[in-house]
Amino acid sequence: MTVSEPIVININAALFDVDGTIIDSSPSIAEFWREFGKDKPYFDAEHVIHVSHGWRTFDAIAKFAPDFAIPELVKELEGSVPDKFGQKAVEIPGSPNVVRQILALKTPDNKQKVAVATSGTYDMAVKWFKLMNLERPEVFITAESVSKGKPHPEPYLQGRERLGYKDADKKVVVFEDAPAGVKAGKDADCLVIGIASNFDAEKVKGFGADIVVPDLTKVEVKGYDAETDTFKLQINEYTHASEAALKLASQA
Structure with missing residues (x-):
């Protein structure tokens, strides 16, 4: 009420x-995670979308795809989100x-x-x-x-x-x-x-x-x-x- x-x-x-x-x-971030997971069979993008809202992207990658938890890489990936998916x-x-x-x-x-x-x-x-x-x-x-x-x-x-x-x-x-x-x-x-x-x-x-x-x-x-x-x-x-x-x- x-x-x-x-x-x-x-x-x-x-x-x-x-x-x-x-x-x-959120729609932009969701598309980012789906793209990130396309070539990673072990990475459940929908689960990450569901549980990681409010987290730093680095922390989510460190937990669910630790081999990619490289600060400069994460910075580059996240910085591209508004450019690729900003229209959403x-x-x-x-x-x-x-x-x-x-x-x-x-x-x-x-x-x-x-x-x-x-x-x-x-x-x-x-x-x-x-x-x-x-x-x-x-x-x-x-x-x-x-x-x-x-x-x-x-x-x-x-x-x-x-x-x-x-x-x-x-x-x-x-x-x-x-x-x-x-x-x-x-x-x-x-x-x-x-x-x-x-x-x-x-x-x-x-x-x-x-x-x-x-x-x-x-x-x-x-x-x-x-x-x-x-x-x-x-x-x-x-x-x-x-x-x-x-x-x-x-x-x-």
Whole structure:
């Protein structure tokens, strides 16, 4: 059931996943895995597609085709995905607009309040942003940026730190769609807004997301308050809100 009573929360910063959160690249990634497995009888592409959403491509190849787990090779393979299969990808409704709104917030020291933390490689993520004509945040964490990918919290912990909000009392929101990413966000002490793009809303709730939405068309960004170093997110429609989310909303 969709709830239309708005939730408003004050946050210091936002961290975005890319695939399934800003752009629905799943059809493109699926075609990549099918092509990758064509000459590998032992490689079950459909199984990998099913279980690896939110993983780094290197981690999936290391598990299911370890002979090909060569960093430069994986980087080249993944970087070719938007070029070969980009026509199958579409924007997640509302997500690019929310990113643009947060990028437009003005702070006294001219620091941005948004970062990307994706399991994708730099080359692939950059190409997705170019396809969407979307400015890249200055803090742009990709598969190469971390030693441990999601579900380990390192990508989001690094995002918090690089934006200047690593302390536990700072309120940081993660936008995610995959079980690995939701766990990473929660373990980084972030409030997680789960987008039901690749999984249905009940599954996203089951992953542990604090708020579940179908997309970000009903999410608004309110102005920056220099005194508190926060801005407001208003979620106008959602299917689930945790006690933690409602508690933050009561403090807004």
